[in-house]
Amino acid sequence: MSATPAIRLPPGRRVWRWFLDYGTGAAVILGLLLAWELAVRSGTVNPMFSSSPSRILVAGIDIARDGSLARHLLSSGYTFFVGFGLAIVAGVPIGVFIGWYGWANRAFSPLVSAFYTTPRIAMMPLFIIWFGLGLGSKVALVFLSAVFPLIVNMQVAMQNIDRDLKRVGDAYGASQWQLFRTIALPASVPFLLTGLRLAMGRGLLGVVAAEVFGGSEGIGYLIEYAGATFRIDVVFVGVFLIALFGIAMDRGLYALSRRLDSWKTAG
Amino acid sequence: MFRSLKARLDFAVPAAATAGASGLYRPPVAGTSHALPFQRQGGEPAPAGASRSNGALAATGVSIAYTNSSTGEVTPAVSQIDLTVAKGEFVSIVGLSGCGKSSFLNAVAGLTAISGGTLVAGGVPITRPGPDRAVVFQRPSLLPWRTVLGNVIYGLELQGIPKREAHRRAAAYIDLVQLGGVEHFYPAALSGGMQQRVNLARALVCDPDILLLDEPFGALDAITRETMQKELLGIWETTRKTVLMVTHQIDEAILLSDRILVFSDRPARILAEIVVELPRPRPANVKALPAFTRLETRIWELIQETARGRGRL
Numbered sequence: 142m143s144a145t146p147a148i149r150l151p152p153g154r155r156v157w158r159w160f161l162d163y164g165t166g167a168a169v170i171l172g173l174l175l176a177w178e179l180a181v182r183s184g185t186v187n188p189m190f191s192s193s194p195s196r197i198l199v200a201g202i203d204i205a206r207d208g209s210l211a212r213h214l215l216s217s218g219y220t221f222f223v224g225f226g227l228a229i230v231a232g233v234p235i236g237v238f239i240g241w242y243g244w245a246n247r248a249f250s251p252l253v254s255a256f257y258t259t260p261r262i263a264m265m266p267l268f269i270i271w272f273g274l275g276l277g278s279k280v281a282l283v284f285l286s287a288v289f290p291l292i293v294n295m296q297v298a299m300q301n302i303d304r305d306l307k308r309v310g311d312a313y314g315a316s317q318w319q320l321f322r323t324i325a326l327p328a329s330v331p332f333l334l335t336g337l338r339l340a341m342g343r344g345l346l347g348v349v350a351a352e353v354f355g356g357s358e359g360i361g362y363l364i365e366y367a368g369a370t371f372r373i374d375v376v377f378v379g380v381f382l383i384a385l386f387g388i389a390m391d392r393g394l395y396a397l398s399r400r401l402d403s404w405k406t407a408g
Numbered sequence: 409m410f411r412s413l414k415a416r417l418d419f420a421v422p423a424a425a426t427a428g429a430s431g432l433y434r435p436p437v438a439g440t441s442h443a444l445p446f447q448r449q450g451g452e453p454a455p456a457g458a459s460r461s462n463g464a465l466a467a468t469g470v471s472i473a474y475t476n477s478s479t480g481e482v483t484p485a486v487s488q489i490d491l492t493v494a495k496g497e498f499v500s501i502v503g504l505s506g507c508g509k510s511s512f513l514n515a516v517a518g519l520t521a522i523s524g525g526t527l528v529a530g531g532v533p534i535t536r537p538g539p540d541r542a543v544v545f546q547r548p549s550l551l552p553w554r555t556v557l558g559n560v561i562y563g564l565e566l567q568g569i570p571k572r573e574a575h576r577r578a579a580a581y582i583d584l585v586q587l588g589g590v591e592h593f594y595p596a597a598l599s600g601g602m603q604q605r606v607n608l609a610r611a612l613v614c615d616p617d618i619l620l621l622d623e624p625f626g627a628l629d630a631i632t633r634e635t636m637q638k639e640l641l642g643i644w645e646t647t648r649k650t651v652l653m654v655t656h657q658i659d660e661a662i663l664l665s666d667r668i669l670v671f672s673d674r675p676a677r678i679l680a681e682i683v684v685e686l687p688r689p690r691p692a693n694v695k696a697l698p699a700f701t702r703l704e705t706r707i708w709e710l711i712q713e714t715a716r717g718r719g720r721l
Contacts (some may be wrong), residue, residue: 314536319566323565404595
């Protein structure tokens with residue numbers, strides 16, 4: 142956010158400003174795509190290995206037309222949102238609990254750290270044995286990928302509550318529950334949003350990893366299968382879709398955090 | 409947004425200064441003012457009941473000691489304090505910083521446990537914070553995600569008072585501390601002085617029996633501090649709350665108090681008890697009165713003595 146949010150630029154300058162903010166990044170991406178296309182067309186690069194933007198576009202339209210793209214997207218989306226949703230429902234309260242009570246922190250922190258640093262994909266064979274090759278094992282991987290950033294962030298949020306504010310709560314006779322509701326909870330919102338953004342990235346990684354590992358549908362499977370059959374264009378379709386989804390989610394969460402943190406700058 | 413706030417600030421400071429210069433707090437214009445439940449006519453003497461026997465606060469042989477949890481070492485902070493504060497009295501504690509005066513105030517607030525003696529407020533021993541006491545800390549410590557109004561009603565909300573009623577009560581105190589017009593601003597948009605006004609209103613609106621001020625203007629610049637002292641004087645003369653204030657500003661203590669206790673260096677004991685016999689309401693030129701200067705010198709000498717004894721100055 143700029144340092145002077147209150148100043149309104151005149152309309153012409155605002156359009157120019159908007160263009161500068163978004164146009165520059167877009168121009169770089171477009172330039173790269175153009176260079177890629179030209180490199181292939183001029184014969185400098187073999188499309189067998191690199192594909193090209195136009196080929197990727199055609200492949201994307203093809204798999205969208207025959208309905209396979211929708212099936213894969215639906216499958217991945219379902220896996221992601223179930224796993225991510227469960228991670229929020231479980232991770233936030235667990236993190237708050239561990240961060241709020243000193244004894245819980247002592248008891249569970251080492252365990253959380255151990256899980257937080259272990260690559261979750263290492264456990265995929267176990268999940269497949271426990272939950273089967275279908276949705277179960279994939280959701281388990283997404284859940285475990287996304288839940289720890291949430292736990293850790295909420296834990297840190299609880300441990301970073303301003304002591305002065307806590308003292309104010311104490312001085313005004315707040316109960317433990319009131320301290321939690323009026324001070325700890327609002328103070329933890331920025332940490333929650335950071336946790337969500339991290340969890341989103343990890344969860345996305347989990348979806349693709351699980352689908353690459355085993356299974357018969359999903360964007361990860363699409364990429365894996367296309368790679369094995371040398372359909373580089375389809376691989377890129379999958380990669381771009383994941384990137385677009387990640388950017389959209391991240392921008393959405395960022396916008397949400399700007400809204401919720403408006404008190405930091407607003408008058 | 410910022411421009412309008414600045415305009416308000418420019419307006420607020422001179423207005424406050426004039427109110428202070430006359431020596432009397434001027435309540436807001438009749439049309440816009442809200443009735444204060446406690447308001448008495450300015451200059452009226454304290455009611456007959458306000459004698460020492462009708463104590464709002466009584467400390468007998470109060471000691472406070474801190475135990476280092478890892479070494480088990482015990483450090484005495486306050487020793488053997490005897491003190492009675494009458495209802496409607498303004499009492500200040502002055503002393504070197506770190507002498508234990510804030511510890512004593514925290515004990516009265518119920519935030520620090522005493523290790524000896526008895527400490528009684530309104531006839532009830534103090535064991536924890538209660539709605540009969542409200543603290544204004546040196547730092548504003550406002551909840552940054554709440555507006556001015558949301559911060560002012562914080563104490564009432566914790567007491568379970570319905571929002572509508574809390575807002576109604578808050579309106580009067582927001583006027584009293586001259587925050588009218590910025591109720592819906594967030595603390596980040598306020599100056600230090602304005603934030604401290606919110607802090608003060610947050611305590612006053614709870615209508616406590618005792619108001620505890622812990623170096624309330626210590627973090628402010630000199631000009632704002634001077635203004636706020638005069639405003640507090642005006643507010644006190646309107647509300648006649650029982651006040652216990654800790655400060656290391658000697659002139660601040662004299663200006664506001666009925667009585668001043670000089671604390672020794674740590675562990676704190678009462679070195680001297682000084683009754684401030686300056687007229688009420690305090691005249692505008694009070695700081696220029698010979699009696700004021702004499703008191704200032706005397707207290708300064710007492711503090712210097714204790715400091716010299718410990719090699720602190």
